[in-house]
Amino acid sequence: MNVFDVVELTRQMIIENTISDASNLKLAELIKDWLKQLGFDVEFQIQKFNQNSITKVNLIARFGPRDREALMFSGHMDTVPYGDLNDWTKDPFTPRLYDGKLGGLGAVDMKGSIAAMICAIEPLVKEPLRREIIFGLTFDEEIGLIGAKYLVESNLVKPKFIIIGEPTMMKPVRMHKGHIYVEVVCHGSSGHASDPEKGFNAIKVASEAITVIQQFADELKMSKCLEINPPYTTINIGTIHGGIKPNIIPSKCVINFDIRPIPGMTSQSLISDIKGRLENIGTFENRPLVSMQATRIPTEPVSTDQSSEIILIAERVTGERAHGVSYGTDGSILQKLSSQILILGPGSINNAHKPNEFVAINQLGLAVKQFREITRLICITQEERS
Template identity: 40%
Template sequence: MPAVSSARPRSKAPSPLRSAGALQITSQAEAYATVELALVGHTDTVPYDPNWTEALKLTESDGQLYGRGACDTKAFIAATLTAIENIDLEKLKKPLALVFTADEEIGCLGAKRLADARPFNARYAIVGEPTSLQPMRAGKGYCLAEITVHGREAHSAYPQLGASAIFHASRLINRIEEIAEDLKSDARADFDPPYTTLNVGLIEGGTAKNIVPGECRFTLEWRTIPGQESDYVLNL
């Protein structure tokens, strides 16, 4: 569930959320179309190596703070909450929203749910993604496809009676790698890397070592530079 807080002038009534580090949450009717600035971050992280035993513990070394997700975007969230708690909200001329979503790393699920709910409109937004403190006015798009390749099972002693889904998938993945190289020619200097990137991150298939696989599944994700349609890669 995405968490949405809207910073408004402090009321005299105590807020039960303030002790938990949050601000009072406005009603949907009050928040809709009233927010001037949204500060946006996400609360989840990518997986970490189990050998990194202190991944979830904030560790200081040489003046730097380390931990899984420290810069993406937990430091931003911590800085935002600290700043909000140390300003006089009565001096705010227009409402400010804090938007912290879940499951960003696996498809922006929290952000999608928030977009569907549309609890408010924000005139401006600052997204706390790590950019080496360089302001960015745009980000790459994100697309994900789950691809299933079908073949025909047979005993591995008689492969001519079947059709290997893994062999077929490997040829398709080779083509995807060629497309990834071709996309490097369409670049925008304000991104690093400056072109649309492709990645096959997961692959699985087959049922046994001595059976020609009848099915192979893999995931393809691509991150598009602005100006490219979401299905641009699929049409190549």
């Protein structure tokens, strides 16, 4: 007889506000309590941020033989902001059961998934484990995979397999794109608009830069990864700011764009390639016309081998073929710990990051069943391979 109910655990988690700018300590305490009841050793990796010392917590929980390569369940405890309250039928922190759904902020991204992991493991802790089971739950995934970075740096765990429970409708995902934010500054020289030749127009430089970026984007379409849609590395020019008034020659223009590299490409090579092309635009008074830098630490694409153990097991249990997705996960960071990353979780990503977020209750049930079956195959019944 199991004690935990997946809907009830999800409900309790939704009630805790863990929007990325709030502390996730209370939620972590709640999960810690549940995992301790199952016999896990639980520890917190605590970070304090900002002047007001907001406490952020990674939760690391371990159960079973420590000398064996482990299976780690991972998920992020934070959520995105709820946006405009008027767009919600009910308060985002009040769980709502309706039409076979459980609604609330974080229901599908990804508190329901964490609840399903815990419920999946519950009966297994009474069985003899061949491998250790770890929970590595992170903070602030939504604002730059921050908790995952601390988790990796801590060297506390080194799992062989990682399951990241982002919503995939319980269809296994083995690859996704990376993400690079880039800022380009175009320099010119100011002057009176009555004689444009007296200055150097930074917006004209920017238009050249945009042509270069667009050309690069077109070339990137040649390399394809057919399991992800769109199947090539994309570039989106998102913002452009330049000039002060129509009667002044603009001396500066700033462009921001976003690159989403497919597996097989590294952020480093992409950045140096585009940087070289932009720098070729030329110089003015011995200064480069264009300078470029990444504005956040880039995240790398994820790709787990089709024939790897975790993917084969997930395909067998779910009856679905592993595929790729265009959104990112903590996997970009956690792949430093393991080459066998599986992304698999209940509910649809289409219901995440929007008002009236919900997770389908039958998806939660399916997640409990399939997480349990995968864990059983990896940690209990599977024969040791060399």
